[in-house]
Amino acid sequence: MSEIGFEGKSRAFVVAAIIAIADWATKYLIHSHFVYGASKLVLVGNFNLVHVRNFGSAFGLMNQGKPTALNTWFFAIASILGLFLLLYLVYNEYSVHRFAVICLGLLMGGVIGNQGERFFHGYVTDFLDFYVNTHHWPAFNISDSAITIGIIGYFLTSLRRRS
Numbered sequence: 001m002s003e004i005g006f007e008g009k010s011r012a013f014v015v016a017a018i019i020a021i022a023d024w025a026t027k028y029l030i031h032s033h034f035v036y037g038a039s040k041l042v043l044v045g046n047f048n049l050v051h052v053r054n055f056g057s058a059f060g061l062m063n064q065g066k067p068t069a070l071n072t073w074f075f076a077i078a079s080i081l082g083l084f085l086l087l088y089l090v091y092n093e094y095s096v097h098r099f100a101v102i103c104l105g106l107l108m109g110g111v112i113g114n115q116g117e118r119f120f121h122g123y124v125t126d127f128l129d130f131y132v133n134t135h136h137w138p139a140f141n142i143s144d145s146a147i148t149i150g151i152i153g154y155f156l157t158s159l160r161r162r163s
Contacts, residue, residue, distance in 0.1 A: 008098060008101060009090050009091065009101055011098070011101055011102060011105060012086075012090045012101045012102070012104045012105035012108060013105065013108075014105065015102055015105025015106060015108075015109060016105045016106075016108035016109035016112060017109065018109065019105070019106060019108075019109025019110060019112075019113060019142065019143065019146045020109045020112040020113040020116065020143075022113075022142050023109070023110070023113030023114070023117075023141060023142040023143040023146070024113060024116065024117070026127070026141065026142055027117060027125040027127070027141065030049070030051050030125055030127045031051070031125065034049070034050075034051035034127075035051065036051050036052075036053065037051060037052070038050070038051050039051075039129070045131075045132070045133065046130060046131060046132065047128075047129065047130050047131070048129040048131075049127055049128070049129070050126070050127055050128075050129045050139055051125065051127060052125070052126050052127070052139050053123040053124070053125060053126075054123060054124045054125070054126045054139070055122070055123050055124075072118075072122070075115065075118060076115070076118075076119075079111050079114075079115040079118075082107075082111050083108060083111055083112070086104050086107055086108045086111070087108075089104055090104050090105075090108075097157050097160075099153060099157050100153075100154055100157040100158070102153070103149070103150045103151075103153035103154040103157065104150065104154065105150075106146040106147070106149055106150030106153070107146070107147055107150035107151065107154070109143070109146050110142075110143040110144065110145075110146035110147035110150060111143070111147065112143075113141075113142065113143035113146070114141070114143040114144070114147075124141065124143075125141060126138075126139035126140050126141050126144070127139065127141055128140050128141060128145075
């Protein structure tokens with residue numbers, strides 16, 4: 001595996017920008033077309049678009065249904081530290097695999113997307129509601145998806161490099 005230069009590593013920032021912009025744009029559309037609490041059936045028995053507020057983390061973890069000082073400060077500090085860690089990994093020697101760099105970009109974009117909204121609104125808008133019959137996965141958004149895919153992809157890439 002060869003070293004990826006700055007041009008290759010800059011892909012992480014392009015991916016991060018695309019994710020953050022797509023996340024903010026879709027949340028804007030939800031705010032513009034759905035009143036808070038609204039739901040629209042898209043695929044019977046499997047998928048709705050909803051407008052919910054998440055004061056916790058991805059997929060509603062730590063969501064108390066209202067903003068708390070602990071959540072606000074915790075997520076602000078965690079996001080800043082997380083972004084510094086991701087920047088370190090992008091420029092670190094371990095991030096030489098192209099797919100790993102893309103995964104780091106997904107993570108950065110997801111963190112920026114959610115934390116940016118949390119900064120301005122005090123919450124994160126979730127709108128993707130997948131379910132089977134009455135069993136719902138917690139509602140989520142583009143940033144949550146990017147973070148999840150980025151974590152899984154980076155983990156799998158790091159396992160592959162070790163073998």
